[in-house]
Amino acid sequence: MTMPRRLVVGLVVAVCAVLSAGVVPATAQLLINGAGATFPYPIYSKWFDEYAKISQGVNFNYQSIGSGGGIRQITARTVDFGATDGPMTDEQLKAAPGELFHVPTVLGAVVATYNLPGNPKLRFTPEILADIFFGKIAKWNGARIKDANPNVSLPDQPIIVVHRSDGSGTTYIWVDYLAKVSSEWEQKVGRGTSVKWPVGLGGKGNEGVAGQIKNTPGALGYVELAYAIKNNLPAAAIRNQAGKFVEPTIRSTTSAAAGAAAEMPADFRVSLTNAAGDDAYPVASFTWLLVYREQPDEVKGKAIVNFLWWAAHDGQKYAADLLYAPLPAPVVKQIEAKLRQVVYQGRPLLAAR
Amino acid sequence: MAVVYERSGGPGAEAPILPPLVGARRVRRRFGDRGFRELTRGAALTLVVMVAGMAAVMAHAAWPSIRRFGWSFIVKSDWDPVAEHFGALPFIFGTLVSSLLALLIAVPLGIGAAIYLAELAPRGVRPPVTFLVELLAAVPSVVYGLWGIFVLAPWLRTWVQPALGHTLGFLPLFQGPPYGVGMLAAGLILAIMIVPFITAVSREVLLAVPRTQREAALALGATGWETTRIAVLRYGRSGLIGAVLLGLGRALGETMAVTMLIGNRPEISLSLFAPGYTMASVIANEFTEATSDLYLGALIEIGLLLLILTLAVNGLARLLVWSMGRGPMVVRE
Secondary structure (H helix, E strand, O other), X not given: OHHHHHHHHHHHHHHHHHHHHHHHHHOOOEEEEEEEOOOOHHHHHHHHHHHHHHOOOEEEEEEOOOHHXXXXXXXXXXXXXXXXXOOOOHHHHHHOOOOEEEEEEEEEXXXXXXXXXXXXXXXXXXXXXXXXXXXXXXXXXXXXXXXXXXXXXXXXOEOEXXXXXXXXXXXXXXXXXXXXXXXHHHHHOOOOOOOOOOOOEEEOHHHHHHHHHHHOOOEEEEEEHHHXXXXXXXXXXXXXXXXXXXOOOHHHHHHHHHHHHOOOOOOOOOOOOOOXXXXXXXXXXXXEEEEEOEOOOHHHHHHHHHHHHHXXXXXXXXXXXXXXXXXXXXXXXXXXXXXXXXXXXXXXXXXXX | OHHHHHHHHOHHHHOOOOOOOOHHXXXXXXXXXXXXXXXXXXXXXXXXXXHHHHHHHHHHHOHHHHHHHXXXXXXXXXXXXXXXXXXXXXXXHHHHHHHHHHHHHHHHHHXXXXXXXXHHOOOOOHXXXXXXXXXXXXXXXXXXXXXXXXXHHHHHHHHHHHHHHHHHOOOHHHOOOOXXXXXXXXXXXXXXXXXXXXXXXXXXXXXXXXXXXXXXXXXXXXXHHHHXXXXXXXXXXXXXXXXXXXHHHHHHHOOHHHHHHOOOOOOOOOOOOOOOOOHHHHHHHHOOOOOOHHHHHHHHHHHHHHHHHHHHHHHHXXXXXXXXXXXXOOOOO
């Protein structure tokens, strides 16, 4: 009884050993680890997939643990690159053991969505939005909303504000915009991935906010553009810096970056909210990958800059399908210059192109 | 704890029961027993060390917040991550109120169902109902949360809250605009989630009550209700309290479903219609994006407080069981 069983166990072990020995060393794989923002996760995983096909054996492992986690991990050098939806602060950059580059990858936008009878197209001015989120405009048929939307019949209903309850880059972009257009918001509430909301209910994630809005007549909140498009949510046009009401689309989001390109700071740490330009949608933002200027490993460093180059060029064509806004051409030029500065022991890692 | 284990399992306790042993068998029994004792002792100690280690690590990580805010952390109700002012009172309040509300609904329901299943239900009814109850316990909390958002909250908003507002609106408990989500929704979903635990454990406890108890009560001329009350519930009360505690433990720590339904607003309001916030929810919501040491420390301190709160509630309940457990079966009526 015992002998055959032992034999079987031994055989299984032997077969496993042979199999694993045969599989592992067959190809020289390079694994690059990254962690950070959840918002760009769909496009990043698409890129990693596509890039693995054309590069020989460069694989990526990306953990979407949130921007805060991404910043912490790249600062601790536990990953090869980080990812964030909000630029690192000067303090955070100083805490890092080396100089960190912010490399924009794609753009996203945040939209105001709502639940009204028939879901008419609405238009908001920045002042109206700030006052709704302060609770100063409490009813849908308030005079100022009516003035901005002369052709829409608005109900005599309270506005129920819904915001994200979880810390998120989406919240950061939204309150960053409110802080830019309202000095009162900047002083009393400020900017952050979580803030102390003057009014409103908190929903967890885009789906929590959208679910709450769908189920509550008179509700208004903010979600990512991609999420709003995928779920057919109404999205308000918002008046931009140039005084035009612009609807949130992929094109108007890219325009926001084009408008900002002229005054782009060298480190790309720029807020695109309330950007200049006639067609610019005012609540847009880059999302960034974080890489060290001095790479500690030549092979990995080379693979990372080559991937970033590919992402800024060929990779951009995947963006629109996944409802991200591609980078405008002038910004791509600026990224090229940045990638040439990434070095290993003083030598640039990017092959001459 | 380890000391108690050793005493009750010590060699003196088993000596009279074991038959005399000889030769190799005796040696094996002796070493086997010792090994077994050390192994179980190790298991018990591991648990103690784990809890202590967890508390220590959390206290260490929470240190920036403990040092900055001191005791004011548990009495202040300001929560502003931008200005870094942190106070945990609204979260403590929300955790306690939502859990108590859940117990208020779930205990009568759960124990009532358990009495029916254990004492009164026809034989053919018991297995399917018991099976369904146990099935409820296996539903993941995110499913409860989604059901809450899409079914419970709209139902509360359109029917229950307006009705309560009309009839009992003079009480501060039922005032304010009906959002659907809020403390009431959170309490209800928690009640639904803990009822299966309370029912399943209570049913086992009641089934374990010796038949002679019931027969004795019936022989004295007690009615069905009296038999249940005097002979069954009284006999099993410490087990029943255990069942309630299990439910309470789950309610205190439940995160996902509550987060989806409580409205996530750090405010203390008397009204059950108003949104609130719980300790577990704020940790789940804000931990991933908390970057500064003080912010992280404040969140971890909330975790530590939740641990202490759970221990305190459990301790109180133990005390209750212990004080009731003395002079057990004396029926004074």
